[in-house]
Amino acid sequence: MKCHVCGVNVATIHFAQVINGKKSTKRYCESCYQKSSAAAPLTGYELSTLLEQNPVAKSTAELGLKLIAQWLTNATSKLALTRCPKCGVTGEDLQKRGLVGCGHDYEVFGEDLLPLIERLHGKTRHVGKAPSVGHELAAREERKKDLKARLDTAVRAERYEEAARYRDELKDLEKAVEGRP
Amino acid sequence: MMKDHFSHSAGEWLSPGGPENDVVISTRARLARNVDGMKMPWRMTAAEKSGLEAMLREKIEKSGAVDKTTYFNLSKIEDLWRQFLVERHLISRELAQSQGDRGVAFSPTESTSVMTNEEDHLRIQAIRAGFRIAETWQIADRVDDMLASTIDYAFSPTLGYLTACPTNVGTGLRISVMAHLPTLVASRQIDKVRNATSQVGLVMRGLYGEGTKSYGDFFQISNQVTLGRSEKEIVGAVRDVVTKIVEWERGVRRSLLRKDSQGLIASVAEARQSLEQAEHISFEDAMRRFSTLRLGIFLGLAEDLSAQALNELLLLTQPAHLQVAMGAPLAAHERDRVRADFIRTRLKSDNN
Numbered sequence: 001m002k003c004h005v006c007g008v009n010v011a012t013i014h015f016a017q018v019i020n021g022k023k024s025t026k027r028y029c030e031s032c033y034q035k036s037s038a039a040a041p042l043t044g045y046e047l048s049t050l051l052e053q054n055p056v057a058k059s060t061a062e063l064g065l066k067l068i069a070q071w072l073t074n075a076t077s078k079l080a081l082t083r084c085p086k087c088g089v090t091g092e093d094l095q096k097r098g099l100v101g102c103g104h105d106y107e108v109f110g111e112d113l114l115p116l117i118e119r120l121h122g123k124t125r126h127v128g129k130a131p132s133v134g135h136e137l138a139a140r141e142e143r144k145k146d147l148k149a150r151l152d153t154a155v156r157a158e159r160y161e162e163a164a165r166y167r168d169e170l171k172d173l174e175k176a177v178e179g180r181p
Numbered sequence: 182m183m184k185d186h187f188s189h190s191a192g193e194w195l196s197p198g199g200p201e202n203d204v205v206i207s208t209r210a211r212l213a214r215n216v217d218g219m220k221m222p223w224r225m226t227a228a229e230k231s232g233l234e235a236m237l238r239e240k241i242e243k244s245g246a247v248d249k250t251t252y253f254n255l256s257k258i259e260d261l262w263r264q265f266l267v268e269r270h271l272i273s274r275e276l277a278q279s280q281g282d283r284g285v286a287f288s289p290t291e292s293t294s295v296m297t298n299e300e301d302h303l304r305i306q307a308i309r310a311g312f313r314i315a316e317t318w319q320i321a322d323r324v325d326d327m328l329a330s331t332i333d334y335a336f337s338p339t340l341g342y343l344t345a346c347p348t349n350v351g352t353g354l355r356i357s358v359m360a361h362l363p364t365l366v367a368s369r370q371i372d373k374v375r376n377a378t379s380q381v382g383l384v385m386r387g388l389y390g391e392g393t394k395s396y397g398d399f400f401q402i403s404n405q406v407t408l409g410r411s412e413k414e415i416v417g418a419v420r421d422v423v424t425k426i427v428e429w430e431r432g433v434r435r436s437l438l439r440k441d442s443q444g445l446i447a448s449v450a451e452a453r454q455s456l457e458q459a460e461h462i463s464f465e466d467a468m469r470r471f472s473t474l475r476l477g478i479f480l481g482l483a484e485d486l487s488a489q490a491l492n493e494l495l496l497l498t499q500p501a502h503l504q505v506a507m508g509a510p511l512a513a514h515e516r517d518r519v520r521a522d523f524i525r526t527r528l529k530s531d532n533n
Contacts, residue, residue: 086218086220087221098346099221099223099300099346100221100345100346100347102218102219102220102221103215103217103218103335103337103343106340106343106350113347116347117350120348120408121406121408122382122406122409123351123406123408123409124339124409125339126339126340126341126350126351126352126408127409127410127411128341128410128411128412128413129322129325129411130338130341131333131336132329135336138338139341141338142338
């Protein structure tokens with residue numbers, strides 16, 4: 001079957017959806033899928049469907065592999081040439097395994113991994129626990145930086161409601177930091 | 182002896198007393214963690230893996246993070262025992278089937294465990310009977326804190342805990358609830374349920390069988406997203422959705438009882454009779470009947486049978502458990518016979 005978006009390429013990725021009792025199937029080729037997927041994070045239903053279409057993938061992790069492989073086929077041309085200096089993993093290894101070779105890979109392959117992470121989680125920034133006070137403070141500073149940047153962008157674009165949300169969250173963060181002994 | 186480490190029946194998490202136990206069998210919180218500056222397990226040589234496994238084992242045992250720790254290095258035990266551990270939910274299938282030095286530490290009640298050298302260096306797990314999300318998270322959290330005091334975790338201020346798979350970065354937290362939803366299945370509403378879970382970023386899958394052919398009416402509902410939501414938010418999201426699903430299932434059970442109690446009584450009786458008479462039975466067939474019986478017990482249609490007995494049957498009739506009980510590997514048809522014998526005996530003794 002051909003991709004329903006471009007009508008040209010063979011569709012290799014299928015999503016079944018049930019909306020109001022009506023079942024529909026969307027079929028994409030690799031490149032149209034990448035383009036469409038940039039719009040919205042992957043839903044749990046899509047993930048469940050993918051799990052069912054891939055009975056071999058018994059866990060979300062294995063599914064992550066398929067997503068990563070699909071995703072990285074359209075990755076930046078740099079990917080294949082990049083290699084992590086710490087663990088030696090290449091972009092090709094990443095594609096085959098769907099796993100990073102070490103923590104540093106998230107930096108080395110960031111250009112390709114961050115969009116994938118956004119696709120998987122809908123977010124790119126950690127919120128929550130950290131292993132130590134030092135880590136927690138560093139994470140908090142990063143989030144404050146990020147929030148300030150978003151606040152500026154929102155104000156300039158006159159999205160004041162959104163800006164207010166960022167401002168409130170910044171206030172909460174600053175209060176929390178001050179409250180620490 | 183390996184056998185001595187396990188209680189004769191089931192781990193604590195299969196005990197029937199948990200909250201909402203009519204629908205929720207168990208709750209599990211899992212944390213993925215890695216040691217800073219080291220390669221992920223798949224990237225290590227056998228020697229590197231050995232070194233890391235030994236180091237992590239020592240740290241786990243010394244930290245006291247797991248109460249009265251029992252530890253097994255899986256490369257040093259037989260495949261049957263690995264399968265046994267999978268059936269008891271102490272290790273994942275992935276850990277059982279991979280190579281090299283890797284292990285699991287667990288408490289006597291089996292409600293807390295830590296895997297080493299799985300997909301990540303450490304996988305912390307807390308599992309409890311019934312619907313206990315806050316509690317399992319707190320237990321896992323505490324184990325994590327105790328280990329963090331002796332191990333430097335791989336962590337980034339932007340991406341959080343760094344994991345081998347991008348699907349786990351951030352909190353590294355996956356909360357799963359095992360639910361029994363026989364009437365939602367029977368009334369063909371499971372797809373609706375799945376849709377509802379996906380609206381809030383959760384995933385639902387059948388526990389036994391593959392793809393759309395899952396059997397036994399047992400499902401696992403877990404969060405999909407681990408980054409950008411705090412642990413508290415994840416706990417809240419899973420709790421809210423599962424609460425709704427529990428009410429949904431109960432609602433269908435009540436209405437079925439009103440509209441077709443005869444039909445229910447008949448199918449429960451048939452499931453029971455089938456189990457009491459079969460001379461050999463596959464795991465799948467047994468599971469289908471257990472599911473009906475379990476529903477019957479909670480609807481008060483099988484009063485002389487206990488939920489405890491049924492939970493034990495669920496665990497002990499699995500392939501590795503049967504072979505361990507018999508003390509030898511068995512071919513499939515032999516297992517089916519042993520399973521049937523075991524079920525008949527167990528049902529008779531629970532009756533008295």
